[in-house]
Amino acid sequence: MATIKDVAKEAGVSVATVSRVINKSPKASRSSIESVTKAMSKLGYRPNAAARALVSQSTNTMGVLVGDVSDPFFGTLIKSVDNVARENGKHILIGNGYHNPDDERQALELLINSRCEAIIVHSKGLPDEELIEYAKEVKGLVLINRHIPQIAERCISLDNKKGAYLATEHLIRQGHRKIACIASSHQIEDTHARLQGYQAALLDNGIELTKSYIEYGEPNSDGGEVAMTNLLTKSVEITGVVAYNDYMAAGAMATLNQNGIDVPEKVSIVGFDDGLIARYVTPSLTTVRYPIEMMAERAARLALSLSRGEELENETAIYSPTLISRHSVSRA
Template sequence: MATIKDVAREAGVSVATVSRVINQSPKAGKSSIEAVTKAMKKLGYRPNATARALVSQSSNTVGVLVGDVSDPFFGTMVKAVDNVARQNGKHILIGHGYHNAQDERQALELLINNRCDALVVHAKGLSDEELCSYAQEVKGLVLINRHIEQIADRCISLDNFKGAYLATEFLIRHGHRHIACISSNHDIEDADARIQGYRAALLAHDIHLPETYIARGTPDSEGGEAAMTELLTKSVTMTGLVTYNDNMAAGVISVAQENGIPVPDKLSIVGFDDGLIARYLSPRLTTIRYPIEMMAEHAATLALQLAKDAPQPAGATMRFTPTVVRRDSVTRVG
């Protein structure tokens, strides 16, 4: 494999000159550019991306840390960041954290060591203190779906409490009073905030239900199936149900149908996220819209602005508001 020294020898110039040509330095003369380019083509030399980054202090990449890109939620997030990156002449590197502190830490270190120009970080396992430390180290780091007061101007988040409140209240306004809640079993603030929102909506309408009305599972269709099975096994009387996300709602609908419980005639369901699956379930799923695409685009734009010390626009939205998307999985009772 050809080296930079081989290119310099073939072109009849110094290694420093080759380096200037590779890094598009204005000090590189036209004749040097032509000679080096010709030599690189002849030898099949490809500049090392890491070496170029060390010289230019830029890798032309945007780092993205997600929970698991196989989840459609994170797939949408990554696609939105990639769109912004490409508009700015950059590409993305993706790290997976799986909501685990050690995995998130390793992925972040890898992205930082690859000298990403900016970082969009979805992290649930790392502590506030550690994320603040990373933010001090990387000026172009922006958190998404998390709010830390010390770095609030670099946090793009959603009001999860309000989202669950809206979901529960939507059922209450349709006459439901026996409303169960299926949540994620991950120890993250999203799950806590949504359970709090569910409870607050019940309390606001003078509805008091025991803890048996709350079940938890992995935030996917299998977890929804398991949590729904748990509620049925405990003989919980319910006419309405709010779920942590649309994938869990899909699992709930499957178990309900298997047990002869028609949706929405006997059980009304509200999901969360408004992912693609919500439009293709039967019945089509009423859900809470999580504007992750808009949030990710905003986070990527902000990260790139911070990376080049550009001023942030006044009045920029940092905390987004969820909304109800009405479809066919909720009916009125009473």
């Protein structure tokens, strides 16, 4: 592989001259630009991005840390960040954290070492104290779907408890009192907040149910199938179900259908997120909208503004979920 010294030798110039040409220095003469460009083409030399970053103090990249890029929710998040990046002439680097502290730490360190100007972080594994330290180190770091009071001005989050409360309350208003909850088996903040919202809605409406009405599963369609199967196996009387997300709701609907239980005639169900799948399952899914596109765009713009050292108003961005009524809920 050709080196910068090889290019200098081929072009008949100094290494410093090659460096000036690569970094588009105004001190580079037209003749040196031509000879160096010709030599790089002949030798197949590609400038080292990290070396160029050391000179320019910029890589024109933004970093994004998500749970799992294969999850459509995170795909939507990444797309929104990428749109903002492209508007600003930048590219994005993506790291997967899988809600695991070691994986999140490793991915975040890689993004920082890659000299990303701004980093949008969806972290569920790392403790608050560690994320606060990262925020001190990287001025363009913004958290999404996480609220830490000490760095509230850098947090874009959703009121997950309110979202689950809305979902449960909607079923109650339709006359349902035997309402099960299909929760995520991942021990993260979102799981706890949505479970609290479900329980708070029951309590506020004078409904007492045993723990048998709560089942856990992986936050995907397979997990929804397993959780719904377990609920049916326990023979608890159910007329409504609140699911952790739309994919778990879709899996639960499949299990109900396989067992001859019609939705919503026999069991009504509400999802969470309002992803694409909510509109295309049959019947279409009543769900809680998670405005992830709007939140990700705001997080990206905030991260860029912070990285530029722009003056910002210290305001907390906690978004409110909204209920989207479709056809998976009917009166009890």
